[in-house]
Amino acid sequence: MLKVQICIQKIYTINLSYRRKYMLKKIFVALVFSSAMFVWSGSSFAGGHCVGSTMSDAYTGGKYPQQYELSEYESAASCTMKFSDNPSIASINATIQGNPGSLPPVEDRLPDEPLVVVPYESIGKYGNTINFLSNATEAGTSDMLSTRHVNLVRFADDLSTVVPNVAKDYEWNDEFTTLTFMLRKGHKWSNGEPFVARDVEFWYEDLMMNPKIREKPYPYLLVGGEPMTVDVIDDQTVRFNLPSPFPGLLATLATSYNQAFMPSHFLEQFHPEIDSNADANAQALGFADGWDALAAYYGNSGWTDTPTPLLRNPELVDGLPYAAYPSLEAYMTIEDTTEGRVYAANPYFFQVDTAGNQLPYIDYQNERYINENEIRLLKLVNGEVDYKSQSVQLESAPQLLDGSESGGYNIQINPGCGAALFSFNVTHPDLEKRKVYGDIRFRQAMSIALDRNEINDVAYYGMGVVEQFTGMSPAPDFVREDMKMYMTQYDPDASNALLDEVGLKDVDGDGFRELPNGEPFAMNIDYATQGIGGVEVELVARMWNDVGVKTSFKEVTPDEYRGSQSSNALDVHAWDKGQPLAIIAGDPETFKAPFGNYFNHTQGMLWAAYIDSNGDEGVEPPQWVYDLSDGIDKFQSYALGTPESNEWGEKITTMLTEQTLLIGTVKAPFPTYHRNALKNFTQFKTTSYEYYRTYPYLATQWWLDE
Numbered sequence: 001m002l003k004v005q006i007c008i009q010k011i012y013t014i015n016l017s018y019r020r021k022y023m024l025k026k027i028f029v030a031l032v033f034s035s036a037m038f039v040w041s042g043s044s045f046a047g048g049h050c051v052g053s054t055m056s057d058a059y060t061g062g063k064y065p066q067q068y069e070l071s072e073y074e075s076a077a078s079c080t081m082k083f084s085d086n087p088s089i090a091s092i093n094a095t096i097q098g099n100p101g102s103l104p105p106v107e108d109r110l111p112d113e114p115l116v117v118v119p120y121e122s123i124g125k126y127g128n129t130i131n132f133l134s135n136a137t138e139a140g141t142s143d144m145l146s147t148r149h150v151n152l153v154r155f156a157d158d159l160s161t162v163v164p165n166v167a168k169d170y171e172w173n174d175e176f177t178t179l180t181f182m183l184r185k186g187h188k189w190s191n192g193e194p195f196v197a198r199d200v201e202f203w204y205e206d207l208m209m210n211p212k213i214r215e216k217p218y219p220y221l222l223v224g225g226e227p228m229t230v231d232v233i234d235d236q237t238v239r240f241n242l243p244s245p246f247p248g249l250l251a252t253l254a255t256s257y258n259q260a261f262m263p264s265h266f267l268e269q270f271h272p273e274i275d276s277n278a279d280a281n282a283q284a285l286g287f288a289d290g291w292d293a294l295a296a297y298y299g300n301s302g303w304t305d306t307p308t309p310l311l312r313n314p315e316l317v318d319g320l321p322y323a324a325y326p327s328l329e330a331y332m333t334i335e336d337t338t339e340g341r342v343y344a345a346n347p348y349f350f351q352v353d354t355a356g357n358q359l360p361y362i363d364y365q366n367e368r369y370i371n372e373n374e375i376r377l378l379k380l381v382n383g384e385v386d387y388k389s390q391s392v393q394l395e396s397a398p399q400l401l402d403g404s405e406s407g408g409y410n411i412q413i414n415p416g417c418g419a420a421l422f423s424f425n426v427t428h429p430d431l432e433k434r435k436v437y438g439d440i441r442f443r444q445a446m447s448i449a450l451d452r453n454e455i456n457d458v459a460y461y462g463m464g465v466v467e468q469f470t471g472m473s474p475a476p477d478f479v480r481e482d483m484k485m486y487m488t489q490y491d492p493d494a495s496n497a498l499l500d501e502v503g504l505k506d507v508d509g510d511g512f513r514e515l516p517n518g519e520p521f522a523m524n525i526d527y528a529t530q531g532i533g534g535v536e537v538e539l540v541a542r543m544w545n546d547v548g549v550k551t552s553f554k555e556v557t558p559d560e561y562r563g564s565q566s567s568n569a570l571d572v573h574a575w576d577k578g579q580p581l582a583i584i585a586g587d588p589e590t591f592k593a594p595f596g597n598y599f600n601h602t603q604g605m606l607w608a609a610y611i612d613s614n615g616d617e618g619v620e621p622p623q624w625v626y627d628l629s630d631g632i633d634k635f636q637s638y639a640l641g642t643p644e645s646n647e648w649g650e651k652i653t654t655m656l657t658e659q660t661l662l663i664g665t666v667k668a669p670f671p672t673y674h675r676n677a678l679k680n681f682t683q684f685k686t687t688s689y690e691y692y693r694t695y696p697y698l699a700t701q702w703w704l705d706e
Contacts, residue, residue, distance in 0.1 A: 050079035052123040052355030064163040065156045068116040083107045085358045086126040093347045095334045098322040099191050111184035115351045120680045124361035124703030132367040133385045139558035140530045141305045143390040144367050146693035148330040152181055153254045157696045159685050162254045176247040179240040188348045189326040193265050197238035201230040202264035214300050220252045220587040224633040245637045252586025255692045258302035263326045270294050286316040297325045310336035330360045330700045340368040361703035371557045373529040383407035388673045389687050393533035394460050397671050412672040414687040418473040418578025419667040420532045427606030427619050432515045443660040445498035447487040449547045452665055459535040460668040469664030471590050471656040473578045478646040483657040495547045512550040523571040525553040528561045531575035573601040578690045591632035593625050628655050677706045
């Protein structure tokens with residue numbers, strides 16, 4: 001089993017008897033991580049049907065923590081698994097568009113070797129609908145997606161062990177150049193069709209690497225810029241062949257929202273390069289052609305929260321075979337509108353609990369969209385939501401704590417992986433601004449203009465830690481100590497001197513600096529509360545104004561922010577960003593232009609365009625951009641913890657940090673909210689997108705006690 005560095009070694013809990021804002025920083029205590037090993041109480045299991053155990057009962061760990069393969073569990077518990085399913089599963093199945101009207105028995109719907117999940121506290125009860133709250137379609141939705149998401153592997157809740165999930169097991173060769181996955185015999189898609197190795201090959205070779213579907217592959221799908229290949233060994237065995245060592249691929253698959261498989265039996269009929277009748281097949285359903293149908297069902301990103309045809313083409317609903325493509329996830333889309341989505345439990349889901357009950361326990365998921373932060377908070381305080389983490393900033397904790405008793409919910413204050421970052425658009429379309437933002441002296445000046453201690457006290461109640469962003473967060477041991485605090489000192493005099501050197505002078509005497517050519521200079525910070533708290537943005541804007549750089553700020557929706565970002569129109573990028581070592585080992589994007597993605601920072605878009613087009617488009621980047629790209633490729637070719645890995649890690653983090661490209665402020669914790677009625681909800685070790693929200697914490701075994 002693979003073990004890697006986790007996000008952070010501290011969890012905060014809040015004593016709910018103290019809820020006034022000025023007391024917040026005094027009422028958290030550190031908890032120590034612990035893990036326990038137990039012994040089976042054999043008399044409860046020996047010789048009969050498995051009656052179920054939990055993590056709070058007596059058990060010994062199998063090959064992987066918190067889960068077993070069926071034969072492994074039966075052997076360890078000396079029992080025989082008898083399978084049961086949700087008594088409402090037939091009516092639930094009837095809501096899934098395109099599924100067969102009648103279901104076979106549960107034992108025929110499960111794989112031959114279902115994954116046995118050990119519940120945290122109790123064997124659950126079936127029923128109910130869980131209520132979620134997101135910002136909008138594809139905005140603030142990863143929280144909910146993580147509760148139903150599956151991939152070949154995942155992280156266990158120790159955040160250091162990669163364990164099988166959809167895959168039954170995995171195996172590296174000694175050189176980390178081939179990664180083989182063993183799949184579950186008899187595993188089925190949500191419509192009952194077989195899930196086989198071809199579905200993995202189809203995803204990589206025919207979708208993600210096809211420029212007609214995705215113009216540019218995700219960085220983690222390449223190894224040193226070169227593609228992998230995928231071999232189908234047999235229906236239950238698939239192998240990734242890597243052009244050079246890439247040990248971080250496994251950890252990336254454990255955290256990526258992009259699932260490493262797609263239903264070839266369903267999507268191939270629309271793929272013009274596979275099916276000669278693809279256009280006709282698509283047109284029969286009302287689509288323009290095969291590519292249009294693929295865009296409607298799959299999109300171009302692999303992000304499984306993209307709008308379904310129900311939302312994209314609502315007039316086609318009656319003619320569509322499926323509301324969404326068949327899935328391996330715990331829940332299937334059955335409703336998709338501009339107001340929200342509804343999901344139904346997958347009748348073919350591959351997990352069971354230790355008593356043989358098919359998961360998930362909860363019948364339906366109901367996701368509603370509200371972009372206004374204050375209205376979202378009001379609904380949380382009123383107890384109208386069952387779980388929420390994403391888009392909830394620490395500045396909202398006092399309000400949430402005040403309402404927790406009457407609202408019947410609990411608040412965890414957990415560490416995040418990263419911090420709120422600010423970055424300047426170094427390839428801004430305004431050439432004069434581009435010169436300024438591209439000047440390292442300007443970026444240094446803006447960093448040391450920030451009083452991070454004040455930001456910590458005012459925005460984070462003193463609960464945060466001042467730290468520069470080094471490209472890896474939390475910073476591994478190989479990151480130089482001086483880099484962790486690089487340009488974090490508060491020195492407005494030095495900041496003003498650097499701005500003078502750049503040529504930004506107050507020509508008209510109004511207290512604000514003009515551009516070197518004498519034209520007015522003003523920056524705006526567009527921000528979304530999904531990515532950063534408004535209190536910090538306001539403080540940062542005031543501090544930059546104090547050194548004569550006229551700065552305004554405006555709250556926008558996540559979609560508005562991303563729209564401006566995608567069109568290269570932002571002055572300042574403002575978004576939380578964390579990059580644990582395990583993520584960087586597989587995903588190089590922070591160290592390659594444009595230095596982020598659609599969901600955070602992409603301040604070097606024209607540099608990236610130049611590199612991607614071999615100089616035909618965009619703007620030529622400075623040499624350090626190429627050096628940084630080469631360095632991350634070197635770093636990722638070595639196993640974590642080796643001298644070579646540490647050497648290259650130190651080089652690239654120093655190089656990125658000294659450019660002051662991504663300006664870190666304060667690494668602070670985040671609230672995690674859940675209603676008390678939601679059972680088997682455990683203490684999170686981190687509240688973070690980087691470890692994929694709830695994915696390590698087994699949301700499929702949640703149940704509602706009401």
